[in-house]
Amino acid sequence: MDAKLLDNVKLLYEKDSKGMLKALAELPHQCYLACWELPGQLQLEDSVPISNIVVTGLGGSAIGGDLLRVYCLDRCSVPVLVNRDYNLPAFVGPDTLLFAVSYSGNTEETLSAYQQARQKGARIVALTTGGQLAELAQQDGVPWIRIPAGLQPRAATGFLFIPTLVVLEKLGFLSGVEKEVAELVEHLKTLQKNLAPEVPLESNSAKQLALKLHGRIPVIWGASGTSEVVAQRWKGQINENAKAPAYWNVLPELNHNELVGFKVPSELLSQLHIVILRDPDDHPRVQKRMAITKEVIAQSVAGITEVSASGGNRLARAYSLIYSGDYTSVYLAFLYGIDPGPVEVIDYLKQALASNGGR
Ligand code: F6R
Numbered sequence: 001m002d003a004k005l006l007d008n009v010k011l012l013y014e015k016d017s018k019g020m021l022k023a024l025a026e027l028p029h030q031c032y033l034a035c036w037e038l039p040g041q042l043q044l045e046d047s048v049p050i051s052n053i054v055v056t057g058l059g060g061s062a063i064g065g066d067l068l069r070v071y072c073l074d075r076c077s078v079p080v081l082v083n084r085d086y087n088l089p090a091f092v093g094p095d096t097l098l099f100a101v102s103y104s105g106n107t108e109e110t111l112s113a114y115q116q117a118r119q120k121g122a123r124i125v126a127l128t129t130g131g132q133l134a135e136l137a138q139q140d141g142v143p144w145i146r147i148p149a150g151l152q153p154r155a156a157t158g159f160l161f162i163p164t165l166v167v168l169e170k171l172g173f174l175s176g177v178e179k180e181v182a183e184l185v186e187h188l189k190t191l192q193k194n195l196a197p198e199v200p201l202e203s204n205s206a207k208q209l210a211l212k213l214h215g216r217i218p219v220i221w222g223a224s225g226t227s228e229v230v231a232q233r234w235k236g237q238i239n240e241n242a243k244a245p246a247y248w249n250v251l252p253e254l255n256h257n258e259l260v261g262f263k264v265p266s267e268l269l270s271q272l273h274i275v276i277l278r279d280p281d282d283h284p285r286v287q288k289r290m291a292i293t294k295e296v297i298a299q300s301v302a303g304i305t306e307v308s309a310s311g312g313n314r315l316a317r318a319y320s321l322i323y324s325g326d327y328t329s330v331y332l333a334f335l336y337g338i339d340p341g342p343v344e345v346i347d348y349l350k351q352a353l354a355s356n357g358g359r
Pocket residue numbers: 058059060061062101102103104105106107110152153154155240343346
């Protein structure tokens with residue numbers, strides 16, 4: 001494998017049949033549209049007070065729910081739960097605000113959860129490009145946010161996540177969202193200038209990290225309450241873009257189990273590359289744990305790389321890490337000679353399920 005491949009910009013764009021690089025370049029604008037244009041028409045009627053929030057969705061449509069959950073942890077007076085299943089938890093009822101999120105609008109688990117939410121009388125807001133979810137929402141008089149089509153769902157996190165923040169602000173659960181998104185957009189534009197394919201390997205941290213992860217099993221560690229969802233996102237992006245395995249976990253929890261498992265089999269452990277995501281808001285004791293954890297595993301693994309969040313507010317910092325991970329996973333795909341966009345296995349699975357009549 002030739003490291004110079006990553007600087008052959010023309011070739012990268014040629015190998016990117018679904019425009020993942022273009023979608024990454026447009027992420028700042030996507031976040032802008034997601035805040036100031038998409039939720040604009042939404043009519044939210046007053047109803048019973050909301051005592052819990054549920055985001056139901058799968059894969060690229062669910063990760064925004066987790067970003068919302070972590071964002072709300074110390075800001076929102078009611079709990080946020082993410083549901084990645086056909087069934088909803090028993091507590092869902094008329095006092096639930098439920099975001100039904102499906103980029104395609106045709107994901108069967110999400111449609112099932114939507115129907116259950118209707119039966120339970122939950123207050124629903126749907127986010128989708130169309131499909132059956134849009135049809136149902138229209139037929140049921142459920143408010144829905146039309147997401148622009150033409151992207152891979154995982155490339156649409158701005159569209160699928162930021163409107164949920166705006167809705168929660170409209171309902172009085174959050175404040176200051178617009179200011180934070182405005183800072184986020186500016187920060188992403190700055191980061192873009194460092195991570196884009198046009199930036200050569202010698203000064204592009206995402207290309208450098210992709211090279212380190214090439215031929216290794218990436219293990220991504222974040223911290224509870226800050227980068228936990230981002231670690232999960234990195235893992236998913238490496239899986240879906242590079243078509244390679246990756247694993248994730250969070251501190252402090254992993255100090256109480258996963259860390260013990262770095263003794264054997266040494267020949268497999270030596271193939272792992274650990275990525276530790278860092279955020280200035282990580283708990284001071286977790287920061288200390290990260291340092292000790294690195295010492296404990298240093299001799300067992302192929303390498304350890306720390307990636308630090310940048311940006312002035314929590315949203316910008318989370319997205320700074322997401323942006324690095326997204327670019328790294330796309331560059332990793334190119335190193336493997338893989339087209340990052342298509343996810344044929346997911347398509348196959350959905351088709352196989354549909355041809356079995358959904359049973
Ligand atoms: C594909 C992707 C997947 C989908 C998932 C659910 O890019 O990210 O994880 O998001 O299969 O499909 P949708 O988002 O259409 O509900």
